[in-house]
Amino acid sequence: MRRLLLTLIIWILCFTAIVAGVVLTYNWYRNLGPEISISFLDASGIVPRQTPVSYRGVYVGWVQHVRLDQKTGRAQVIARMHRDVEDLLGQGTEFWVVKPEFSLEHSSNLGTIASGDYIGMRPQKGKALSNFTGLDTPPVRSELAEGLQVLLHGPDGGGVNIGSPILYKGLQIGEVGELGVTQNKHNVLVTGYIYKKYADLVRTSSFFGNVSGFHASIHILGGSEVGMDSLKTLLSGGIVMETNNLDAPQAQSGAEYELIPPEAMQRLTGES
Amino acid sequence: MTLNQHNLYRSLAFTLAALALYVPVNLHPFMLMKYAGKYQYTTIWDGIRSLFDSGMWVTATIVFMASIIIPIFKLLALLFIILANILKILPTYRTSLLLFVDFIGRWSMLDVFLLAIMVALIKFGSFATVTAEISSYLLGFVVVLTMLASASLNTPFDQDG
Numbered sequence: 181m182r183r184l185l186l187t188l189i190i191w192i193l194c195f196t197a198i199v200a201g202v203v204l205t206y207n208w209y210r211n212l213g214p215e216i217s218i219s220f221l222d223a224s225g226i227v228p229r230q231t232p233v234s235y236r237g238v239y240v241g242w243v244q245h246v247r248l249d250q251k252t253g254r255a256q257v258i259a260r261m262h263r264d265v266e267d268l269l270g271q272g273t274e275f276w277v278v279k280p281e282f283s284l285e286h287s288s289n290l291g292t293i294a295s296g297d298y299i300g301m302r303p304q305k306g307k308a309l310s311n312f313t314g315l316d317t318p319p320v321r322s323e324l325a326e327g328l329q330v331l332l333h334g335p336d337g338g339g340v341n342i343g344s345p346i347l348y349k350g351l352q353i354g355e356v357g358e359l360g361v362t363q364n365k366h367n368v369l370v371t372g373y374i375y376k377k378y379a380d381l382v383r384t385s386s387f388f389g390n391v392s393g394f395h396a397s398i399h400i401l402g403g404s405e406v407g408m409d410s411l412k413t414l415l416s417g418g419i420v421m422e423t424n425n426l427d428a429p430q431a432q433s434g435a436e437y438e439l440i441p442p443e444a445m446q447r448l449t450g451e452s
Numbered sequence: 453m454t455l456n457q458h459n460l461y462r463s464l465a466f467t468l469a470a471l472a473l474y475v476p477v478n479l480h481p482f483m484l485m486k487y488a489g490k491y492q493y494t495t496i497w498d499g500i501r502s503l504f505d506s507g508m509w510v511t512a513t514i515v516f517m518a519s520i521i522i523p524i525f526k527l528l529a530l531l532f533i534i535l536a537n538i539l540k541i542l543p544t545y546r547t548s549l550l551l552f553v554d555f556i557g558r559w560s561m562l563d564v565f566l567l568a569i570m571v572a573l574i575k576f577g578s579f580a581t582v583t584a585e586i587s588s589y590l591l592g593f594v595v596v597l598t599m600l601a602s603a604s605l606n607t608p609f610d611q612d613g
Contacts, residue, residue: 187462194465197597201472204590208479228505229498232490239491296490 213241213261218275218299220314223255225279225297233259233275235301236322240265243299257314259299270306275299276315320357320373327354328379328431330372332388332419334439337368339392339417346372346388346419353378353421370439372419382421382435383428389440392417459604460537466601467530470594474524477594480587487580495587496520522556523594529553530601553602 223246225231233241241261249256261269278300300318319325337359346354354374362369374382419439481493494502496519503512529549 183458187458187465190462190465194469197469197593198472201469201474201476204473204476204586205479208476229501230492232492242492298490 211263213263213266214269214308214310215244215258215260216241216269216310216312218257218259218312218314219249219252219254220257220277221254221316223257223277225277226255226257226299227296231296231298233261233299233301234278235265235268235303240301241299257299265303266308268303268305269308270304271309272304272306273309273312274302274304274315274319275312276318278318324355324357324373324375327376328374328382329357329433329435330354330374330382330388330431331434331436332370332372332439333362333367333436334370334390334441335367336390336441336443337370337439338390338442340368340370340390340419341417344392344417344419346374346421347391348378348381348421348423353381356419368439370419380430381423381426382431383423383426384431384435385425385428386421386423386431386437387440388437389420389422389444390417390442391420392442460534463530463601463604464534464538466597466604467527467534470597470601471527471531473590473594473597474527477587477590478520480590481585482587482591484583484585485580486583493585496591519591523591523598526553526556526598526602530598530605533605550602550605 226243226246228243228245231243232239233243241259243257243259245258247256247258276299277297279297302319302322340356340359342356342359344356345352346356354372356370357373358371360369360371361367372388478496480495482496482499483494485492485494500512500516500520503509503515530553533550
């Protein structure tokens with residue numbers, strides 16, 4: 181009788197284990213997200229089974245293989261994504277390689293020196309795709325993109341780099357996100373991003389001036405003094421913003437301004 | 453039901469339980485490695501491939517044998533012995549097969565040992581840590597269940613001579 185009881189207990193144990201085994205296997209299958217392929221121009225720093233795909237600091241996928249695509253000659257990265265992000269892999273989802281960056285303007289992603297590069301992601305909701313083309317350069321950081329965008333065009337963009345500060349009375353209120361030329365190709369086009377908390381400083385009456393490469397205490401129009409002794413601006417260039425009339429309507433994101441060239445800025449300061 | 457049959461069915465129960473858990477062992481992460489603010493889940497198979505990729509193919513083979521081949525071989529051999537007994541076929545090979553299963557069985561805990569050593573060694577505070585994950589506990593269950601399965605079989609065989 182005791183032996184029968186023992187056998188019964190063992191069989192109950194057996195069934196529990198079988199149920200646990202099936203549940204765990206099913207769980208694994210359920211959490212298995214889609215496998216996607218991202219093609220990069222340069223996949224250096226991406227290690228199979230080690231490099232994560234990260235969205236807002238959360239690991240949402242892992243690189244499985246890295247190989248050379250014979251047809252396109254690009255590096256092809258195969259990643260297994262988590263189930264949670266399945267509906268965030270729609271058309272327009274962007275991927276890029278996050279590497280440490282050093283420059284005078286800013287250094288970023290220094291954590292990746294120790295932990296290795298990872299793949300950044302900016303999702304787009306929609307029907308999940310499985311093939312993506314990775315960006316060659318990282319897009320504008322998301323905290324910047326949430327700020328106010330200003331489009332500055334002028335004849336001289338000398339000294340302005342991606343990451344150069346935009347200053348208001350010596351205080352950094354934003355930075356340069358992208359550089360290019362205007363549509364007619366006669367002017368440079370600087371896309372600046374004003375941090376969200378300073379967005380209301382930008383009015384339709386604001387001025388933007390390129391102050392890269394000259395160092396003097398400058399006075400713009402109304403005589404407000406902008407100290408240009410900031411070492412950062414001296415070395416790396418910068419853009420100064422001045423708003424004379426703070427009662428003017430607030431600027432909309434994507435507003436266009438003229439970028440006053442350095443010489444003109446110097447003349448302006450000389451006149452006052 | 454004779455003692456022999458009781459033990460036989462007990463052994464069958466242990467074997468089936470171990471087999472059921474063997475599948476998730478190989479699917480779920482075995483350990484969690486955290487280093488420099490980054491983490492990585494590793495399955496047994498990932499570990500073997502990493503060893504192989506870094507050129508340590510001898511170690512890779514040993515770990516592959518110890519954690520994947522031997523446990524499943526042992527379980528299938530046990531299942532074969534039990535079914536052969538129940539169906540009363542193939543009387544000659546059974547004892548030697550059982551002895552062989554016992555001989556190789558001691559290797560199947562290697563992975564758990566390896567993990568225990570790694571967890572103890574790799575503790576650089578917040579810089580790098582290794583933690584055991586679900587699969588390692590399951591592997592522990594599988595190994596214990598396998599041991600119980602072959603232990604249940606041993607008694608009647610010894611008595612029969």
